[in-house]
Amino acid sequence: MAVDYLNALGASGSGLNIRQLTTSLVEADTAPRRAAAEKRIEAADVSISALGKVRAQFETLSGAIGVVTQSSVLKATSSSSALAVTVTDKALVSDSATSIEVLQMAQRQVIEFSGFTAADAPLAAGRITVDFGVWYAPEGEEVATNFAANPDLPASSIDVGDGATLQDLATALSSIPGVTARVLDKGDGTFSLGVISEPGAGSALRFGVTETVSGSGLARFDTTASNADVEIQAATDAVLTVDGITVSRGSNEIDDLLPGASLTISGTTSDAATVRFSRDTETAEAAMTYLVEELNATLSLLGQLTLRATDGSDSGDLAGDRMVEGMRRELAALISRPLNGHGEKPVYLSQLGVSTNRDGSLRFDADAFQTAFAEQPALFDAIFANSFTSPQAGVSVTGVLSGSAPSGEFAFRRDAVTGEATVDGAATLALPAEDGRSRYLVLSGRLSGLLVTVEPEVTDATVRFGRSLASSLQGLLEGALATNGAISERETQIKAGVEAQNAILESLDTREGKLEQRYLAQFTAMEQAVSRMKSTGTYLENLIAAWHADD
Template identity: 45%
Template sequence: MSAVDYLSALNKNGSGLNISDLTTSLVQADIAPKLNSAERAKTSAETSISAYGTLRSMFEDLDGALDILSGTSVLSATSANSGISVEVTDRSAVQEQNSSVDVINIAQRQVLEFTGFTSPDDVIGTGELTIEIGVWADETTFAVNPDKTTNSITIGEGATLDELAQALSSLDGVTARVLDRGDGTYTLGVVSEEGAGNAIRMTASADAAGGLENFDNTTTNGTKQVQAAADAMLTVDGVTIFRPSNTIDDAIDGLTLTLNSPTEYATTVSVSRDADLAQEVLDAFVNSVNETLTNLKSMTAYATEDSEAGELYNDRTVQRMITDFQKILNEPIAGHSDKPVYLSDLGIQTSRNGSLYINKPLFEQSFDTKPAAFEAVFQNTFRSDDPGVKISGTPNDSTMPGTYRFEFDPDTATATLDGTPLLASALSDGTMSFVAITGNMAGAKLTSSATAQSADVGFGRSMVSKIQLFLDEALQTNGTIDSRELYFNGIVAEQDAEMEILEEKAAVLEARYTAKFAAMEQAISELNSTGNYLTNMVESWNSD
């Protein structure tokens, strides 16, 4: 229903025009194009903000997937004997190797048994029990472990066997429980942690009523002990070592050995590169990268007859990010060896649409000839051409891949890395330790033997790490995505302000046009009134 033109309705002697519609049309002619332009700009900016939110989520998902793959090695470890389980736990330290391991004894817990009880609720007497952790040299000689805490338990009147078990179990290094022997009697079993140095001595200070001395093994350890605490004993490549635990992570670099039982003879623990594992992790890498590339291209695609344009089809920032991403994938992975590695060298090739795929025959050929090259995809690596100089550390974003010259002057105890001074310190074993605080290798740590004075050392940044640096730059506070979201939010704010101004201008124009048309109508009305008067007067004269 059209608006009522009250001005024209009240003034029957005016122009006869619909002043309200005319005023609205004139205001719309002036304001509408500008208002529509502002609304389109705001809608476009809001679409871009939403798209950048999607892009942020997409990059976070890729970063999470790469985090899982980061540090992955294609090395796998196996044991030829069920008495030894082996796991790769530090892929940055593990190397291809075969080690001879012979388990002579496994580590054991001390087990003490206190018998002769009729119920878990038997009252045990009052007094104090002192519990010490250490080593039993023989049945009566005990040495306290200085690294362990000595504890005392005060036993009150009415305390039961079960309550004592609970009190003992609350102590570090002790587990106790009441067991039904099945012959109508109960026993208190007390168990230590693994290792000869974790055995238990319990000393009772019983009150006059007595009874608590039953739990004293100070002079009766031989009769109370069911199993003695013992260290694991094994040989690794002919060297005999002892460990307090059956889980050993310092015998072979990068591996954790779990000793399940003694072995009758030396067995081989092997570390080798696994082609199936290599293809599995490469598949995961390729799938994660392809998913991101596909989504990026969809967001920036131009309209066709069959499809609409992507939300960021004309956004040069995202188009540049795609270009930078693809450039990283095609760049050499430097620093891992004398020659750089390319993804194409490993059988990872690029299809016409830009996505990656694994060429199976090329992958297999590459793995057969240079399996170590596959580490460059997932692992940052340090290397040294002198076994007397070892390099490690945590590279930062600015650490540059490449080969660097290490020089040490024993006379001044100073060292440099490609001319950059290193922070030096002497270690108790006679070796020197160095840390790179500045320079292209900031974050690197080196150790050198007393005789090593120079070496070529290197750092290789993995392909995964390179991509994550690219993602970090986009995702970080004030990074690429933040900046674009800020830019588009600014456009939304500008257009909101522009539309508010236009609405105010429309109200002013409407009032102005209304006032002018009112004056016009009044003038026309007066002219019409004068004309009617003259017409009536002439008609009156003619009638006379």
């Protein structure tokens, strides 16, 4: 009940409830600002809680993308454990079955120089030249005494100085690319120098020796006439039949027989093995269904949290938050944006049976997806896997690009005279390659990390990089979820605002204390003055009453 201060003036003193009056005045001064600060803190708590929901949903979506990208729809199988197959370029692989029989594995040449007394046995001085090539027998003979040098593998030379040991020679030989040498204790009191080449008939070794002092003994390593006496195992090519056609390769890692796939040989096969490529339509449909469900869940949450109500209903907890609204718009744009660089024409999510409803959610048509997947499975690959391709023959593209690398087509240019090359105008680093091909690595610019391998005759080509929808989505999510990402920065901003409001509340607490002391001091002084006035009034009233009594 309100206090009637005017009626209380006639009581002893002022008659006022000083404590209550002081409290009321202090509250009148600070209550509006305190209420505003507390309201802002409450709103900040709601926003932080809502951002936590966004973070959790983004993590769920990121996990879903990881699951579907790791679930291989393209199946590559081999009926033999001696022949493994790996997909290297999904765009080049089609549903097929190939019959492959491994008749012979590629082998390294193994040479043994035996009869040494110790690993540190001294050698005579001189020079040893190492040639790479093929040993073969003259027509009508069985012993391989002829040697044809491999033009792709240049010869190397090492100098053996006075006092050099067998172990020193092994170390020097091992420094030559394509050669491995070691000293072995035979266990019978003697030591051998073992020398091994790379696999393939064209990687066999021939040693030519020039002695500093003729007849000093270094010539025991010379194999220019024949290596029959020291060869333990001959270098051989892998020999296979592919659908009945015999082919050979100088390595057990073969990437040029089946388009978009590599073969790894670990043994010979007793009969023809079947290498099969197929696409699992059920897995593909399940992957698309899962992705659409999680995208809808994410779009729905962002829509609810950023809703700006205009009909009197409650707005979303993050309505007006520019960061979250921006992520919602960016996510919607990624879903509808064309995917370039995966072929001559851009790829759209709608081509795989995914359409957008009026409310912004996605609808998945499984029948339309199955039709599109059967006709153009590469469309599905564009959703879940980055692609590196070229429409020109004799050009292969791969690499590891940054998240900011753009999709699209880019020009490869090579100077036929100098061999220098550019990609998208950026300089490249030439790397050694096999089979006469050249490799170029982009070291700077927006395509840094792109690797282009070309045949000798290629000087101009188009290379393509296509970023998948999954990759683009992961880039958006990682940018939001990172330790210093968009969500963390927004949380930091909100928490800074809370700290500022808490500082205001602390200052109001201080102000209330000071105001209370001031008002109490002022009212106390007032009470004292009123009491004195009332005392004087009482004295005068009594004096006047005494005067009237005398009359």
